Amino acid sequence: MPGLTSVPSGAPSEGTGAPELAGLLRSSSRGDQAAFARLYDATASRVHGLVLRVVRDPAQAEEVTQEAFLEIWRTASRFDSDRGSALSWLMTIGHRKAVDRVRAAEASSRRETKYHDRTQSVAHDETAEAVTATLEAQRVRHALESLTAAQREAIGLAYFGGYTHTEVATMLDLPVGTAKTRIRDGLIRLRDTLGVGE
Amino acid sequence: MNAMSNDIHLLSGAYAVDALDDLERARFEAHLDICHDCRVEVAGLREAASTLTDATTAIPPAELRERVLAGIATVRPLPPLAPTGPRAPGRASRRRWFPVLAVAAALALIAGLGAVWQPWQDEPERVLTAAERVIGAPDAESVSLEVSGADATVYRSKSRGQAVLVATGMPPAPDDKVYELWLRDESGHLEPAGLMPEGSDHTVLLKGNAADSTGVGITIEPVGGSKVPTSSPIAVFDFAEATA
Numbered sequence: 001m002p003g004l005t006s007v008p009s010g011a012p013s014e015g016t017g018a019p020e021l022a023g024l025l026r027s028s029s030r031g032d033q034a035a036f037a038r039l040y041d042a043t044a045s046r047v048h049g050l051v052l053r054v055v056r057d058p059a060q061a062e063e064v065t066q067e068a069f070l071e072i073w074r075t076a077s078r079f080d081s082d083r084g085s086a087l088s089w090l091m092t093i094g095h096r097k098a099v100d101r102v103r104a105a106e107a108s109s110r111r112e113t114k115y116h117d118r119t120q121s122v123a124h125d126e127t128a129e130a131v132t133a134t135l136e137a138q139r140v141r142h143a144l145e146s147l148t149a150a151q152r153e154a155i156g157l158a159y160f161g162g163y164t165h166t167e168v169a170t171m172l173d174l175p176v177g178t179a180k181t182r183i184r185d186g187l188i189r190l191r192d193t194l195g196v197g198e
Numbered sequence: 199m200n201a202m203s204n205d206i207h208l209l210s211g212a213y214a215v216d217a218l219d220d221l222e223r224a225r226f227e228a229h230l231d232i233c234h235d236c237r238v239e240v241a242g243l244r245e246a247a248s249t250l251t252d253a254t255t256a257i258p259p260a261e262l263r264e265r266v267l268a269g270i271a272t273v274r275p276l277p278p279l280a281p282t283g284p285r286a287p288g289r290a291s292r293r294r295w296f297p298v299l300a301v302a303a304a305l306a307l308i309a310g311l312g313a314v315w316q317p318w319q320d321e322p323e324r325v326l327t328a329a330e331r332v333i334g335a336p337d338a339e340s341v342s343l344e345v346s347g348a349d350a351t352v353y354r355s356k357s358r359g360q361a362v363l364v365a366t367g368m369p370p371a372p373d374d375k376v377y378e379l380w381l382r383d384e385s386g387h388l389e390p391a392g393l394m395p396e397g398s399d400h401t402v403l404l405k406g407n408a409a410d411s412t413g414v415g416i417t418i419e420p421v422g423g424s425k426v427p428t429s430s431p432i433a434v435f436d437f438a439e440a441t442a
Contacts, residue, residue, distance in 0.1 A: 029275050037267055044263065049255035062262050066269065073270040077278040084241040091248040099216040140249050158217035159247055160254075165212040166219065184211025184243070191246035 021086035022079070029076035036073055043087065044069070047094040054098035054162045064101050068094040085196075099162040143193040151186030154179050206386050210236050214243035224427040228415055229386050231434045329362040329403045331355075339440035345416060345433040348398070352414045352435040361391075361408035363416075368398045371418055378423045380415040381406050382434070388415055393423050413437050 021042065027035030047068055052061040071093050079089050144152060150172075157168045158179075169179035209226045212218050218226060230236055332338060335355035342351040348368040354361040363379060371377050371394075380388035381404060391404040391414070404414065415431040417424075 029278070031275055033267065033270060036270055037263075040263060040266060045255040045257045046251060048258040048262075050251045052256045053251075053254050061256075062258060065258055066262060066266055069266045070269050070273055073275060074273050075276055077276055083237075084245055085248075088241075088245045088248040091251060092244050095247075096216050140252050143249075155215065155247075155250075158212065159215040159250060163217065164219050164222075165209075165217045168217065180208055180212040180217070183215060183217060184208060187211045187214060187243040187246050190249070191242045194246060194249055196242065196245040196249060 021090075022081045025072075025076045025079045025086050025089075028073060029079070036076075039072075040069060043090055046087070047090055050091060051094050051098045053160050054095065055101055060101060060105070061098075064097050065094065068097045071097065095159070102162045139194065143190050146193050147186045147189055151182050151189070154182040155186045155190075158183050207233070207236055207239075210239045211243055214240050215247050220428060221426050224417065224430050225386050225388065227430045228382060228388065228413070228434050231431075232413070232436050232438060327401075327403075328360065329364075329401045332358055332360045332362045332403070333364070337442075339437065339442050341414075341435040341437065341440045343433050343435060350416075350433065350435075354408050354411070354414075354437060354440065356409050359407045359409035361404040361411065361414055363394070363402045363404065363414065364400075365394070365402075366399050368394070368400075370396070370398075374421055375418050376421055376423060377432075378417050378419040378427075379404055380417065380427060380431070381408055381411040382413040382415055383410065384412055386412075388427055388431075390423060390425060393419075411437065 021039065024035045024039040024042070028039060044065070048061065048065045051064045051068065052058065055061040055064055068090075072090060075093075079086060147155075153172065154165075154168050157163050157171060158165060161168075163171065165180040165183060166176060168174075168183070169176050172179065174182075206226060206229050209218060209222060213223065213226050226236075230240065332355045333353045335358055337357050338353050338355045340351050340353045342349065344350070345365070346369050348365050350363060350365040350368070352361055352363050361381065368377070377394035379391040379394060379402065381391045382388050389406055391406050391408075392402065394400065394402055394416070408414075414435040414437075415427070416433045417427045417429050417431050419428055
């Protein structure tokens, strides 16, 4: 399933490369439900995988994935291939929905919990772990290795943990404002190493 | 928060991975409307972030597919934005001249005939409203956008320190919500500037001093309004794009 890479040179192992996803999105925006079904089949495991990773609870993750795809259907016309790949656009919607869900669900309990009580559960390098599983991810893993451990940690907490940069700073005992820079610097290096988003 | 407003560009990475709180997000999105470099950067960083999920896949249950496909049958896809419109909701189409000219014509009437011929007013000695004074001020500048299908123009007179929103055909706000207006300062901070009245057509004088504002934003807020935006602006009128 991990054939859907947004990286141009990535192997389109399922024949569902970026151009085709963009075409399916365009058809969907005109109300083509069959095209949308193909889009779903090609990307659901990617979107759901990310949502599940952030939300963690399987039942809630299903709801969020469903919301995300309804949003994708509704806003398909807003996808602009000049501004990024279709996959990245889909993942952005899925991620945003997932983060909104965990923040809404945890809004009250988070305030009551001291951040450092939770840091031990995230001390290991989740981001690197997440992408070492398949051969597909080799390039990404190499790119991640070009990041500092501190950058990987900050990006992992933000992206997979769904935490704000302010929360990340607190969790890592960083001065406020440092985490956002770390996240940005790390993503820039990742982007440049992978040669995406040019 | 203040450190953030000083260097708002640095929020691009946190924004790309949804690591901003709601207020920062609203501010940064308002900034994105006016900062091409940040838009390009965010797109690239999102692209980079999405590669992190190459190995994070999980096949959802088959019932989910059925629910999604049944669900879309009941949801109407949104129409595309204006051809050049690169951004999400509220991104305006190009400036429209017609309403501006229409208002200019009306103002010429007010200026030229106001004292004599006042078919729109019962009082014999009609005085220009504060809003009309802003619109008619010698240094008035304006920005027109399409907002949720409505034509909207913001006028600002620096000498008067005031701004006015003229909207035509505004759809009602969602249930239990109102449209709130904001004045944006140089740092991108949004100050509450009053609520839009109910009804589709209106002229609203914004609260607060608009002399140094860099733009006007509209958000959807709970009834009564908010002190800080709780949602992303549906429109941002950027005075950098204003015309005299």
